[in-house]
Amino acid sequence: xxxxxxxxTKTMFEKLSKYIGENIRLLIDRPDGTYCFxxxxxxxxxxxxxxxxxxxxxxxxxxxxxxxxxxxxxxTQKFRLHITALDFLAPYAKFKVWVKPGSEQSFLYGNHIMxxxxxxxxENTAQYQGVVVYSMADVPLGFGVAAKTTQECRMVDPMxxxxxxxxxxxEYIRSEDTLT
Amino acid sequence: MGRKLDPTVKVKRGPGRKARKQKGAETxxxxxxxxxxxxxxxxxxxxxxxxxxxxVTKEPKxxxxxxxxxxxxxxxWLKPTQRKRKIEQSEEDEDxxxxxxxxxxxxxxxxxxxxxxxxxxxxxxxxxxDYGADEGDEQDSDGEELLPIERxxxxxxxxxxxxxxxDDDEDxxxxxxxxxxxxxDDLKEDxxxxEDTxxxxxxxxxxxxxxxxxDRAKEGLLQMDLQTIHQRIRDNVxxxxxxxxxxxxGKERSEYLSLLRSDLCTYYSYNEFLISKLMDIFPVxxxxxxxxxxxxxxPVTIRxxxxxxxxxxxxxxxxxxxxxxxxxxxxxxxxxxxxxSSVPIGATPEYLSGQYMLQGASSFLPVMALSPQEGxxxxxxxxxxxxxxxxxxxxxxxxxxxVANDANADRLKSVVGNIHRLGVTNAVICNYDGRQFPKxxxxxxxxxxxxxxxxxxxISKDPGVKTGKDxxxxxxxxxLQKELILSAIDSVNxxxxxxxxxxxxxxxxxxxxxxxxxxxxxxxxNVKLVPTGLDFGxxxxxxxxxxxxxxxxxxxxxxxxxxxxxxxxxxxxxxKLSNTIPTAPRETEDEVESTKTETAASxxxxxxxxxKQQKPASTPEKSNMGKKQKLKPEKSETPIITKKAxxxxxxxxxxxxxxxxxxxxxxxxxxxxxxxxxxxxxxxxNGDSTKxxxxxxxxxxxxxxxxxxxxxxxxxKNKNRMGKNKFKKLKNMVGQ
Numbered sequence: 001x002x003x004x005x006x007x008x009t010k011t012m013f014e015k016l017s018k019y020i021g022e023n024i025r026l027l028i029d030r031p032d033g034t035y036c037f038x039x040x041x042x043x044x045x046x047x048x049x050x051x052x053x054x055x056x057x058x059x060x061x062x063x064x065x066x067x068x069x070x071x072x073x074x075x076t077q078k079f080r081l082h083i084t085a086l087d088f089l090a091p092y093a094k095f096k097v098w099v100k101p102g103s104e105q106s107f108l109y110g111n112h113i114m115x116x117x118x119x120x121x122x123e124n125t126a127q128y129q130g131v132v133v134y135s136m137a138d139v140p141l142g143f144g145v146a147a148k149t150t151q152e153c154r155m156v157d158p159m160x161x162x163x164x165x166x167x168x169x170x171e172y173i174r175s176e177d178t179l180t
Numbered sequence: 181m182g183r184k185l186d187p188t189v190k191v192k193r194g195p196g197r198k199a200r201k202q203k204g205a206e207t208x209x210x211x212x213x214x215x216x217x218x219x220x221x222x223x224x225x226x227x228x229x230x231x232x233x234x235x236v237t238k239e240p241k242x243x244x245x246x247x248x249x250x251x252x253x254x255x256x257w258l259k260p261t262q263r264k265r266k267i268e269q270s271e272e273d274e275d276x277x278x279x280x281x282x283x284x285x286x287x288x289x290x291x292x293x294x295x296x297x298x299x300x301x302x303x304x305x306x307x308x309x310d311y312g313a314d315e316g317d318e319q320d321s322d323g324e325e326l327l328p329i330e331r332x333x334x335x336x337x338x339x340x341x342x343x344x345x346x347d348d349d350e351d352x353x354x355x356x357x358x359x360x361x362x363x364x365d366d367l368k369e370d371x372x373x374x375e376d377t378x379x380x381x382x383x384x385x386x387x388x389x390x391x392x393x394x395d396r397a398k399e400g401l402l403q404m405d406l407q408t409i410h411q412r413i414r415d416n417v418x419x420x421x422x423x424x425x426x427x428x429x430g431k432e433r434s435e436y437l438s439l440l441r442s443d444l445c446t447y448y449s450y451n452e453f454l455i456s457k458l459m460d461i462f463p464v465x466x467x468x469x470x471x472x473x474x475x476x477x478x479p480v481t482i483r484x485x486x487x488x489x490x491x492x493x494x495x496x497x498x499x500x501x502x503x504x505x506x507x508x509x510x511x512x513x514x515x516x517x518x519x520x521s522s523v524p525i526g527a528t529p530e531y532l533s534g535q536y537m538l539q540g541a542s543s544f545l546p547v548m549a550l551s552p553q554e555g556x557x558x559x560x561x562x563x564x565x566x567x568x569x570x571x572x573x574x575x576x577x578x579x580x581x582x583v584a585n586d587a588n589a590d591r592l593k594s595v596v597g598n599i600h601r602l603g604v605t606n607a608v609i610c611n612y613d614g615r616q617f618p619k620x621x622x623x624x625x626x627x628x629x630x631x632x633x634x635x636x637x638x639i640s641k642d643p644g645v646k647t648g649k650d651x652x653x654x655x656x657x658x659x660l661q662k663e664l665i666l667s668a669i670d671s672v673n674x675x676x677x678x679x680x681x682x683x684x685x686x687x688x689x690x691x692x693x694x695x696x697x698x699x700x701x702x703x704x705x706n707v708k709l710v711p712t713g714l715d716f717g718x719x720x721x722x723x724x725x726x727x728x729x730x731x732x733x734x735x736x737x738x739x740x741x742x743x744x745x746x747x748x749x750x751x752x753x754x755x756k757l758s759n760t761i762p763t764a765p766r767e768t769e770d771e772v773e774s775t776k777t778e779t780a781a782s783x784x785x786x787x788x789x790x791x792k793q794q795k796p797a798s799t800p801e802k803s804n805m806g807k808k809q810k811l812k813p814e815k816s817e818t819p820i821i822t823k824k825a826x827x828x829x830x831x832x833x834x835x836x837x838x839x840x841x842x843x844x845x846x847x848x849x850x851x852x853x854x855x856x857x858x859x860x861x862x863x864x865x866n867g868d869s870t871k872x873x874x875x876x877x878x879x880x881x882x883x884x885x886x887x888x889x890x891x892x893x894x895x896x897k898n899k900n901r902m903g904k905n906k907f908k909k910l911k912n913m914v915g916q
Contacts, residue, residue, distance in 0.1 A: 050606075051606060054608055063610050069596075169529070169533055
């Protein structure tokens with residue numbers, strides 16, 4: 001387990017800011033203690049300093065997970081955000097998309113969201129903006145990338161894709177193995 | 181304005197445009213339907229008509245009956261074929277069952293139609309055996325060839341009717357061959373099934389007969405059908421429950437038991453080993469309940485994740501999805517039991533967003549017993565698949581830290597998944613063998629050990645256990661569990677301000693894996709059992725077959741599928757009293773018990789002088805006791821003279837050092853006079869440190885415990901780690 005290098009930190013924060021903007025510092029300075037990111041086996045883990053101290057006792061090959069995994073770095077050093085980060089990103093999300101109950105299941109299976117399934121969308125969403133997808137009951141379902149701006153969404157036909165799927169909570173069942 | 185409707189003026193409305201059609205339907209129907217409504221006021225004519233109607237319906241029946249004999253005039257020369265057949269049958273019956281020969285004939289001819297009726301009715305009853313009980317069928321059967329089942333049924337009817345006279349027959353039967361006996365047993369069994377009224381009489385007179393050994397060997401070759409075996413099991417259990425009344429003369433209880441054992445193995449598909457073990461644990465009637473309960477699944481239960489939602493809201497959301505559920509019980513605030521569901525309960529959006537977790541009801545119990553507090557550090561030694569870990573995290577509200585360990589790397593993936601899904605942030609997951617634990621990390625406030633076991637409590641989930649487990653498996657599990665529990669105890673920090681607890685649990689009902697392991701831990705480490713806080717469930721065993729366990733094992737709890745309707749489980753909560761490890765080998769159980777037994781407020785005083793006398797003669801071993809003596813004055817207790825006899829009776833060994841040791845114990849444990857000492861402390865003989873080592877099995881009160889820890893802490897403050905030269909340091913302390 002090691003701290004992130006500068007480049008890694010930069011890459012990761014860029015990715016995160018696509019979803020939560022400048023609220024990243026809220027992740028680090030929390031009222032209940034200092035939290036930090038650490039890298040272990042190419043995965044980025046977010047944990048409080050207390051846990052960090054405890055985890056240093058465990059040898060590298062035996063350590064499986066610490067705190068919450070945010071995502072991993074691919075071989076080419078790109079950062080891929082995992083669904084496990086949803087709980088932390090959802091409260092700070094800047095742009096949100098609500099999906100209708102009928103298309104909820106479809107999104108949870110890994111499909112993109114079409115105009116017909118779109119319930120609400122935050123104003124002024126730019127194209128290719130990172131969004132957090134919610135159900136109509138305000139339950140966070142996953143992440144996505146807006147395929148169209150809010151304006152365009154209004155005008156486009158019902159069968160066109162408005163949000164690209166990135167991660168959804170259905171992955172807890174579909175790809176449990178890739179979580180670690 | 182419209183016409184005003186005046187309710188007082190009743191305008192009689194005649195038939196409208198469509199009235200005729202409707203009336204017509206009614207009249208047509210009334211032709212078919214007999215008006216059976218209550219007393220309708222009938223004129224004389226209508227009464228006559230009603231009577232005629234009734235007669236008409238009776239007549240067909242009569243005709244049916246007389247069909248058997250045709251019309252009255254023709255009955256003499258024209259007999260229906262069925263009747264002949266009946267007579268033939270009865271003749272056949274007579275051939276096979278000699279006893280009932282004449283009686284059959286008499287009945288057959290004497291009863292006549294009535295018999296027919298009865299048999300028709302009886303056929304109806306027979307039809308309980310999955311043949312439709314239709315009038316039509318009945319008539320068909322009468323008119324045509326009787327089905328073999330009906331023939332057999334009729335035969336049995338006769339037997340039942342002859343029952344009062346058949347007791348004598350039964351006695352005669354006893355001299356018959358075993359084969360016939362079995363047959364008759366079968367017949368009787370079938371009869372029993374048919375008529376309850378007969379059953380009552382039957383039980384009083386029927387004695388369950390053990391088949392002879394030769395016959396049993398034969399059975400091995402014959403395929404005995406399960407129905408028969410089941411009946412035999414029931415009868416056998418009945419006999420065993422009222423053995424003195426129902427036993428056969430000359431047959432030993434062990435014979436009945438061995439028959440029962442083999443029947444149970446066959447019927448429920450267990451291996452001999454497991455059935456014998458279960459027969460040791462349960463009384464016979466409870467054993468049947470247990471085996472039956474293992475055949476069916478326990479209800480599906482879920483646990484609300486209070487980090488994300490409340491039980492009420494979750495229940496509402498699931499009900500809206502079409503799930504039929506209920507709260508789990510009074511004992512749980514977060515459990516819900518699912519009766520049925522139109523959606524897969526493991527794939528709802530609520531599940532995926534981490535609002536609940538699928539978890540067996542019995543898995544709630546160890547975490548409830550452990551009750552981790554906020555801010556503590558907790559170790560879960562055998563965490564997969566993570567249900568208990570996440571429950572602990574939710575009880576701790578994501579504060580403190582949890583280390584979730586499992587030896588199996590594949591199963592750890594599910595732990596990771598569940599932890600992330602349920603939003604647990606204070607967990608570290610690692611993949612060690614549990615036995616390595618105190619080396620990796622120690623000093624936890626609480627530890628949960630859900631030890632890998634033989635799984636005899638979860639047979640309903642995994643029927644392979646029925647045949648797959650044998651003696652070696654159980655002992656291997658027990659050995660591993662003993663190692664694990666010692667490691668777990670060593671990982672607990674006894675001096676933790678809020679904790680110092682270990683919960684040991686297994687999903688097994690075997691005594692070797694449960695009470696024996698806990699008893700082993702009590703002997704090997706300074707721990708004691710404390711109440712689990714679970715007010716239901718059966719108490720653990722204090723003795724089992726030839727083994728005797730510490731009496732405090734009563735505080736542990738056992739749960740069974742047939743009594744608590746959850747998977748078989750065992751939970752024991754231990755409190756660690758001191759961080760030192762007693763290295764003195766406990767040679768015998770007696771010795772251990774003597775040190776553990778309660779002492780009334782010290783007879784130590786009386787023993788003190790004895791030990792003091794022994795002191796000068798002390799060998800290096802006993803030097804510690806000298807220390808103990810010196811420590812005594814530190815305590816500002818007023819010595820209480822108690823019954824010497826009492827203590828002496830408790831101390832089975834009167835060897836010098838041991839006596840002194842016990843004296844030490846007494847001295848050190850005596851608290852404020854009034855309270856009876858429940859704890860004894862034993863100073864380390866070889867003392868790595870001179871910290872007080874408290875061995876305890878006891879029912880110490882909380883107050884006393886606190887006193888002890890206070891005293892311990894005091895002492896600890898005084899002495900740091902004592903080196904080899906304990907005498908000096910002690911002298912210094914005493915000098916204070």
